[in-house]
Amino acid sequence: MKEFQYTILDPVGMHARPAGKLAKEAANYQSVVTIVKGAKQADTRRLMALMGLGVKQGDTVAVRVEGPDEDTAAPAIEAYLRDNNF
């Protein structure tokens, strides 16, 4: 399992559209991508649960990547978040 911390920059947080974009990106990998905020967590295949985390601008979340391609998926997803100003 790979894990990294990410601080949300998007002024409206991780609501419907960004969550949808992230879900699309994560679907390119076999690994399961899970967003952990405090005691709650949701994997990116669960769009509504992901939105339900209520991640806001300035929140730091842990991003867990687990699966056969985690070594390539984790850095790629981290770059995707940064490059798209999540």
Added chain:
Amino acid sequence: MIALQGTGVSAGVASGPIRFYSRKQAVVKRVKVADAEKELARYREATDAAIAQLGELAEKTRREAGEDAALLFETHQMMLEDLDYVAAITELIGTEKVNADYAVHETGRQFAEMFSSMEDEYMRARSADVVDISTRLERILRGEKTDDAAGSAPAIIAADDLSPSETVQMDKSKILGFVLSAGHRNAHTVILARTLGIPAIIQLGSELRREYDGRTAILDGQTGQLVVDPDEATKTYLFDKQAAEREARRKLEELKGQPDVTLDGKEIRLYANISSPAILDAVLSNDARGIGLFRSEFLYLENSDYPTEDEQFAAYKAVLQRMGTRQVVIRTLDIGADKKVPYFNLPEEENPALGMRAIRICLSRPEVFRTQLRALYRASAYGNLAIMFPMIASVWEIQEIKRICTAVKKELEREKIPYAENIPLGIMIETPASVIMSDKLAREVDFFSIGTNDLTQYTLAVDRQGAAGLERFCDTHHPAVLRLIRRTIESAHAAGIWAGICGELASDTSLTALFLAMGADELSVSARSVLPIRSILRATNTSQNREQLLAALD
């Protein structure tokens, strides 16, 4: 005449009959079914149909309102396939043997409840999206055609609230405006109304009565006022106001994409000032050709401790990437004087405007400066960066700065971190000393940017925020300041570099012709001033009337 007050969320004036949007409120009954498999199949078919409908809606929205609005319906497609949502519905059908209509309705209600109980207003607005997708499925299951809510004749559509799907499916030529008794500022319907330029008022409350259906009304989406049965004077007043605003806006809109070239063919860098990345949208929507002053202080002011190199790098890189090939002039740290940052532990001074501020802090605390420069150079690989240093008074200061820059570049090379070659380095001209020495300074740098606020204060020895009664001694058009600006530009041109103006005076439309006559190469103004200044500079001939204009300096 009845006047109602709500919250205006999409500007514009519209007049016409009010039509209440009637939603077919179907009652969803819980029915036990014998064949759960058949219900599951019905549900799956409805999902496929809904996804196909949303695909068409996304296309329609993309044409009418652009990519960003269209993304909403693609997200709705994904929500329909959400694992938890699908699992909840199939489980209800499978274990309780109920009809698909009920399972969809009940699941939608539960998910919407989860969102509407959240603290964040934005998230609460999302419950509308869940209701929206569930209603779509229910309609398909009932075999209803998605109907056009707008009706046949143009009208002001009234409702308690409208879902994004309902809004987008209406024929836009039939909608004069929206008036809602509820609604959220951040709801997608409101965002769509703004994108489509349809006037809208929300949160009118119970005052928006059914009995107004069919009666004539006028709404002002800016002030949030709705007038039912308006008299002629009210109508005339609001329509005149709208016509004037529209005309002014239309004229400015036409300037988007137009080159910043004067009548005699001189190209001006018309840039925008920003103090936070949050203003970037305004910079781009007003079509500024670059950023002439990016105040980096926000990184320091918003933090409780020194921002790290990585934090700064991420912020600069994000701005550079969004601006693409457009130039971004980032000014290094300018705190001190009126901008206080507690963790810097700056000494208490009798006269902070003349004290430890801006570049003086950077040269006294090289570790703070080095961190910022490393972040800037690293970010330079991602766009078109120029770096500018504030509060320069002496030639040795810029020479010392350049030595530090060279050291930073060498470090990055050793660490094999890429950065852009030949990043232009410039200085702010905001002390009288820097103007007097501008011939020498011009040989050290690639550009000048005149900070008129501080230059005025230091030249006239008047604090703009000083005691009442000082105003008449603080003439922002004082010939002393204007002469210094002219001299700065002349020194720059003699050395073959460009000079611009980034202070508040640059946005002063009464001075634009004069600055152009002086030979200013760049004007960096607030985002909302970009188009008004563009309209002036495109109508200015910099060589004509030059002497007359410059006579203002005598």
